[in-house]
Amino acid sequence: MAGRLVVRRAALFSQLSPRCVTVAELQPVTPIVSQLHTQLRRRLISTSKTNPGIISGKMQTLGNTLAENFGGPLSKLGSEQFELDDCPDLTDKVGVVTGGSEGIGFGVAYTLLKHNISKLYIISVAPEIMEGAKKVIAGELGQDKADRIEWLGCDLSDWNRVHEIAEIIKSKSPRLDILVNNSGRGIMTPTLTSYGVDRHMAINHMGHVILTSHLLPLMQKTAKEHNTTVRISNQSSNLHNAAPSDTKFASLEEINSDAGPNGQYGRSKLAAILYARYFDRNVTQKGHPNVLMNATHPGFASTKQSRKDILEPYPLSGLIMKYGVEPLKKDQFEAAIPTIFCATTTTKSGQYICAPCIPEEGSEMSQSAELGDQLMALTREIIAEKTKKDSIERGCPMDDVVVH
Numbered sequence: 056m057a058g059r060l061v062v063r064r065a066a067l068f069s070q071l072s073p074r075c076v077t078v079a080e081l082q083p084v085t086p087i088v089s090q091l092h093t094q095l096r097r098r099l100i101s102t103s104k105t106n107p108g109i110i111s112g113k114m115q116t117l118g119n120t121l122a123e124n125f126g127g128p129l130s131k132l133g134s135e136q137f138e139l140d141d142c143p144d145l146t147d148k149v150g151v152v153t154g155g156s157e158g159i160g161f162g163v164a165y166t167l168l169k170h171n172i173s174k175l176y177i178i179s180v181a182p183e184i185m186e187g188a189k190k191v192i193a194g195e196l197g198q199d200k201a202d203r204i205e206w207l208g209c210d211l212s213d214w215n216r217v218h219e220i221a222e223i224i225k226s227k228s229p230r231l232d233i234l235v236n237n238s239g240r241g242i243m244t245p246t247l248t249s250y251g252v253d254r255h256m257a258i259n260h261m262g263h264v265i266l267t268s269h270l271l272p273l274m275q276k277t278a279k280e281h282n283t284t285v286r287i288s289n290q291s292s293n294l295h296n297a298a299p300s301d302t303k304f305a306s307l308e309e310i311n312s313d314a315g316p317n318g319q320y321g322r323s324k325l326a327a328i329l330y331a332r333y334f335d336r337n338v339t340q341k342g343h344p345n346v347l348m349n350a351t352h353p354g355f356a357s358t359k360q361s362r363k364d365i366l367e368p369y370p371l372s373g374l375i376m377k378y379g380v381e382p383l384k385k386d387q388f389e390a391a392i393p394t395i396f397c398a399t400t401t402t403k404s405g406q407y408i409c410a411p412c413i414p415e416e417g418s419e420m421s422q423s424a425e426l427g428d429q430l431m432a433l434t435r436e437i438i439a440e441k442t443k444k445d446s447i448e449r450g451c452p453m454d455d456v457v458v459h
Contacts, residue, residue, distance in 0.1 A: 123409040124293070124354045126385035130411065137396045137412035139388060145172040145399065149228050151270065153178045153211065153263065154238030156185040158358035159290070162391030163235055163398070168192060168200040170399075172233075176224055178207050178266075179238065211238055211262030212248040214442050221269030230277040231270055233398045234287045236263035236327075241360030242294075242320045244368045245313050250441040253311050259323035263289065264330065264434055271338075271346075278345040287334070287348040288397040289327040291407065296418050297321030304430040307437055316368040328407050328417050329427035335405025336424065347404035349397040354410040355380060356390035385410065 115134055122133030150167050154160035155177035167175055179185060185206045193201035205227075209220045224231070239259040248257045267287060274285040298321040299314045314322060327350045334348040355361065361384065365373035389410070396412040407417040420426055 119409075119413055122411065123352060123413060123415075125383045126354070126357075126389045127383070129383070130354075130385065130389055133411055133413050135411065135413045137392055137400070139166050139169075139392060139395055142166055142170045142395050142399050145170045145232075148172050148232040149174045149176075149230050150233035150235070150398070151176045151178065151224060151231065151266075152233075152235040152237055153266070155179060155235070156181070156188045156206070158360070159353055159356055159387050159390045159394065160235070160237040161188055162387040163237060163394050164188070164204070165192060165196070166388070166391060166395050167233070167398075168196055168203060173203065174205070174228060175203055176205050176207055176228075178209050178211075178220060180208065180210050182206065182208060211258045211266070212250075212254060214250070214257075214262060214265050214438065217262050217265045218269060218442075221266055224270065225273050228273070230281065231273045232277055232283065232285050234267060234270060234274065234285075235290075235394055235398050236267065236288065237290045237394065238263075239290060239323070239360075240320070241364040242316045242368065243364050244316060245319045247311065251311075252307065252437060252441065253319060255319040255323040256310050256326065259290075259320075260326040260330065261434055261438060263327075264431075265438060267348075275343055275346055278343065284345045284347060284402065286398050286401065287331075287346075288394050289331050289348065289350040290394065291327035291331075291350040291352055292320075292324040293352050293409070294321045295324040295328055295421055298325040298418075298420065302420060302426070304426065304433045306433070310433075325418070325421055326430055328421040329423075329430050331407070332405045332421075332424070333427040333431050336427075339404040347401065349401060349404060349406045349408055351393040351397055352407070352409040352415075353390035353393060354385045355383065357381060357384040357386055358390070 118132035119134055121129040122131065145167060150172050152160055152164050152167070152175065155164035155175070156179040160177075160179070164175060164177055177185065177188075189201045189204060189206075192204070207220050207223060209216050211217055240255050243255075246254045248254050250257065252261070274287070277283065278285045294317065297317045299318050302322060302325065303309060304326075310322065313319075331348045331350040339346055339348070361380075362377050365376045367373075369376075392411045393408045397406075397408055401408070401412075403414075406414045407421065409415045416422060
């Protein structure tokens with residue numbers, strides 16, 4: 056299945072450097088293991104309170120944790136199951152996938168095309184990678200499926216370009232059924248964009264808010280005119296637990312403060328869940344019951360982020376993520392399962408769905424409506440300030456999503 060783009064799990068331990076890695080060097084990737092421990096401990100305590108003495112409940116808790124995070128046979132241990140082949144027929148439907156030319160996004164795009172989506176807009180940065188992806192799709196699904204793709208070049212940190220892309224889609228398509236907010240910056244060194252905004256938040260959260268805000272009227276129109284359910288899926292992560300414990304989303308200075316690679320990444324993934332729950336409260340539950348938004352955790356996936364990007368902030372300890380965990384990682388198709396579920400099948404909104412399709416509460420911060428409201432107020436404030444002349448004053452429809 057898409058063999059040239061799928062990274063196969065293999066026993067890669069022999070490729071590790073023979074040099075010993077010190078405890079200090081292991082510190083940067085400790086949060087990844089720590090979050091697994093915290094997640095499992097929280098669930099075991101919860102299970103004990105609700106089902107005291109029931110061993111089977113604790114075993115299922117363990118099964119869910121393994122299924123949500125790892126690939127292969129472990130992914131089958133979850134209490135809820137969904138396969139890519141369970142994706143319904145998508146004839147006549149139109150979709151948008153950011154970052155759809157590689158990694159998990161490619162797994163999503165490939166699956167949507169396999170299940171007959173009529174038109175698919177893929178938003179990404181590198182045209183050569185998109186060409187390679189289209190060749191794989193043409194070779195495995197047929198040229199007709201590859202011809203259904205329209206590529207739109209865009210870096211989501213360029214908010215004016217994001218606006219332009221949304222307008223192009225609206226001018227070309229009479230409907231929009233699926234929006235997958237997948238593209239993102241991984242665990243990397245904190246930097247600022249040309250707008251002076253933390254790059255993780257600018258790409259992973261704010262760029263997608265702008266895209267969604269401009270496409271939302273078309274999705275609402277689609278739901279109403281075709282009496283159908285339209286769905287938005289935000290790519291989050293269990294590493295949202297790594298967001299700084301004092302996160303308030305109170306100011307630009309706060310989100311620009313250096314929380315380290317894991318902290319910056321975690322804060323942006325926390326935002327993805329808060330945004331989905333905010334959207335549910337303020338859009339789905341306020342007159343648009345067939346317009347849904349959810350957030351997902353794909354698990355530990357074998358993608359560029361975990362094989363290459365991780366080495367930028369952590370050149371030594373990142374090797375553990377690149378090689379040591381590789382045999383247990385999900386490939387890009389396994390990691391796409393929760394997104395496909397949220398983009399094509401779920402009937403609920405405002406949920407945090409972990410692989411394959413298990414609804415989880417997420418961290419305490421991710422459940423805070425007050426924090427979600429503050430996040431979205433700050434999001435509007437920053438975008439309005441940074442793009443006022445080019446967007447807000449020209450009628451950017453962000454009020455539909457951000458302020459009520």
